[in-house]
Amino acid sequence: MIEILAISGSLRAASTNSALVSALARNAPPSCRVTVHDRLGRLPIFNPDDEGERTPQEASALIDAVTQADGVIISCPEYAHGVPGGLKNALDWLVSRDAAVAKPAMLVHASPRSLFARAALAEIMRTMSFALCEDVLEIALLGKKPPEVEGILAEPENQLVMRDAVSAFADFIRAR
Numbered sequence: 001m002i003e004i005l006a007i008s009g010s011l012r013a014a015s016t017n018s019a020l021v022s023a024l025a026r027n028a029p030p031s032c033r034v035t036v037h038d039r040l041g042r043l044p045i046f047n048p049d050d051e052g053e054r055t056p057q058e059a060s061a062l063i064d065a066v067t068q069a070d071g072v073i074i075s076c077p078e079y080a081h082g083v084p085g086g087l088k089n090a091l092d093w094l095v096s097r098d099a100a101v102a103k104p105a106m107l108v109h110a111s112p113r114s115l116f117a118r119a120a121l122a123e124i125m126r127t128m129s130f131a132l133c134e135d136v137l138e139i140a141l142l143g144k145k146p147p148e149v150e151g152i153l154a155e156p157e158n159q160l161v162m163r164d165a166v167s168a169f170a171d172f173i174r175a176r
């Protein structure tokens with residue numbers, strides 16, 4: 001069983017990115033389990049003084065979850081042409097350790113226009129030594145309300161696209 005951790009970069013209750021990672025979990029192929037980590041909002045703001053023995057419990061939980069996962073999937077909105085602070089904060093907690101090093105990762109996108117954030121996130125993650133999969137998944141959910149989002153994500157064509165994307169990511173993980 002390939003264990004994949006999925007993280008949404010949005011804390012919004014009606015987040016399209018969170019809906020996408022939840023749908024990936026529901027549509028994973030039988031050989032993969034996708035677990036959603038939805039606790040970014042509880043993380044304290046990263047401070048290098050709080051590492052080592054002072055690492056906060058929530059940060060340790062995230063570090064352990066990434067360490068134990070075979071791969072990480074991230075879906076992230078764009079804020080002011082950048083990566084939202086909540087996700088950047090979570091990534092910062094992972095920088096000074098081994099959790100991200102050579103960890104397979106794939107980006108998925110709920111907005112077709114988040115091009116600055118995509119580029120920034122890829123640069124951040126490569127700098128952190130994640131092994132970034134070239135494949136990306138995009139399902140356009142920008143501006144849609146939850147019932148419409150769920151309708152789009154329940155379309156058989158999109159379910160297949162999601163299954164195939166997780167499957168391709170699992171192949172990428174196995175090949176490493």
Ligand SMILES: Cc1cc2nc3c(=O)[nH]c(=O)nc-3n(C[C@H](O)[C@H](O)[C@H](O)COP(=O)(O)O)c2cc1C
Nearest residue numbers: 010012015016017018077078079080081111113142
């Ligand atoms: C503070 C803020 C800044 C934003 N800046 C951008 C931006 O620079 N470019 C963009 O394409 N969308 C921008 N957006 C729109 C969000 O990226 C978009 O609504 C996204 O779908 C939200 O994701 P979510 O549904 O997962 O919360 C911004 C939204 C907010 C709240």
